Amino acid sequence: MLQFIKFANNLYKDDKYYCPPLILDELNTFDRKKNPVHEVSEHVIYMAFRDGQAVGRIVGIINHAANEHWGVKKVRFGWFDFIDDEEVSRALLDAVVAWGKSKGMTTLNGPVGFTDYDHEGLLIQGYDQAVPMASLYNYPYYVKHVENYGLQKEADWIEYKITPPDELPERVQRIIPIVRERSKVRVDKVRSVKELQQKYGYSYMDLFDEAYRNLYNFQPLTQRQKEYIANLYFPLLNFDFLTILVNEKDEIVGCGVGMPDITEALQKTRGRLFPFGWFHLLKALKAKKMDAFDLLLIAVRPDYQNKGINVLFFEDQFKYFKQYGIKRVETTAILETNHKNQANWEMFPHEIHKRRRAYVKNI
Numbered sequence: 174m175l176q177f178i179k180f181a182n183n184l185y186k187d188d189k190y191y192c193p194p195l196i197l198d199e200l201n202t203f204d205r206k207k208n209p210v211h212e213v214s215e216h217v218i219y220m221a222f223r224d225g226q227a228v229g230r231i232v233g234i235i236n237h238a239a240n241e242h243w244g245v246k247k248v249r250f251g252w253f254d255f256i257d258d259e260e261v262s263r264a265l266l267d268a269v270v271a272w273g274k275s276k277g278m279t280t281l282n283g284p285v286g287f288t289d290y291d292h293e294g295l296l297i298q299g300y301d302q303a304v305p306m307a308s309l310y311n312y313p314y315y316v317k318h319v320e321n322y323g324l325q326k327e328a329d330w331i332e333y334k335i336t337p338p339d340e341l342p343e344r345v346q347r348i349i350p351i352v353r354e355r356s357k358v359r360v361d362k363v364r365s366v367k368e369l370q371q372k373y374g375y376s377y378m379d380l381f382d383e384a385y386r387n388l389y390n391f392q393p394l395t396q397r398q399k400e401y402i403a404n405l406y407f408p409l410l411n412f413d414f415l416t417i418l419v420n421e422k423d424e425i426v427g428c429g430v431g432m433p434d435i436t437e438a439l440q441k442t443r444g445r446l447f448p449f450g451w452f453h454l455l456k457a458l459k460a461k462k463m464d465a466f467d468l469l470l471i472a473v474r475p476d477y478q479n480k481g482i483n484v485l486f487f488e489d490q491f492k493y494f495k496q497y498g499i500k501r502v503e504t505t506a507i508l509e510t511n512h513k514n515q516a517n518w519e520m521f522p523h524e525i526h527k528r529r530r531a532y533v534k535n536i
Contacts, residue, residue, distance in 0.1 A: 193444040209397035213238035229255030233269035239392035248273025250283035262318040294529030324532035330506030332527035384472035434465035
């Protein structure tokens with residue numbers, strides 16, 4: 174497993190845009206005892222070797238809960254990395270196809286992970302941009318290999334780079350009091366994991382499930398999956414950058430989450446927490462000043478999605494952008510068909526600086 178995980182870090186060791194994952198996190202992802210995703214899915218791991226040297230890797234995944242939700246028979250592939258040699262990439266994909274067909278699957282899909290909380294989408298634009306922790310990076314030659322295999326586009330995501338203005342746009346300022354009055358929604362600022370747990374339990378994870386139900390490759394999360402994901406990420410947060418919106422009944426109807434960009438810190442760790450990796454990460458996570466910020470997600474309960482309450486996120490977060498000196502905000506991947514989400518960012522100075530793609534092929 175260590176050889177499998179370290180393969181990508183070695184392949185990209187000289188690339189200044191690659192963000193290495195923590196080795197411990199990768200080990201935990203594939204640990205059947207720790208990660209409850211394995212209760213609803215199965216997987217197989219392959220590596221390719223030539224003359225005793227590792228030259229590629231891939232994971233085949235069948236998420237049974239997602240397949241049932243969408244009524245498909247997909248075998249997914251992810252963690253797909255390889256040298257620039259089509260004999261290697263084809264052998265890896267062939268292995269996953271053979272495994273998937275043996276399990277009754279009819280479609281090959283990727284690169285994606287076990288769920289949409291994992292890295293997904295082949296980078297097809299933006300190779301000269303550093304990727305945040307939550308995004309996948311790959312060399313440009315990957316596209317040729319995937320398309321020569323006969324895989325075709327199924328979905329594209331775009332990513333925005335936003336420059337926070339000195340003041341909130343006048344349009345946003347004008348509608349904030351109107352939205353607050355009509356929706357009866359307010360910001361509830363919690364300051365720790367303990368407070369979040371005491372007030373809301375894991376109901377914010379239920380909100381994500383409701384909000385993302387119609388998005389690409391969605392899998393309805395089990396309760397154990399919700400708790401695992403929440404306990405993995407929320408303790409890392411600076412709670413200035415968590416915005417919770419509640420209605421008159423104190424129900425969570427919206428949640429926005431972001432964090433400092435820790436790409437540079439992860440590059441310094443080379444994926445290792447010890448002996449000094451933890452120091453670089455802690456310094457980045459607890460920084461009082463930062464240039465770059467990653468907006469991880471915004472979720473709004475479906476019955477509140479047409480009430481304009483997203484402006485309440487911006488009102489809450491904007492003062493912290495100014496306080497921390499943030500000069501650049503990057504969104505995670507947004508489906509190109511998700512026009513509601515895209516409209517949020519077009520109110521601010523922005524550019525679309527990355528595009529990524531999920532592919533499919535009948536097998």
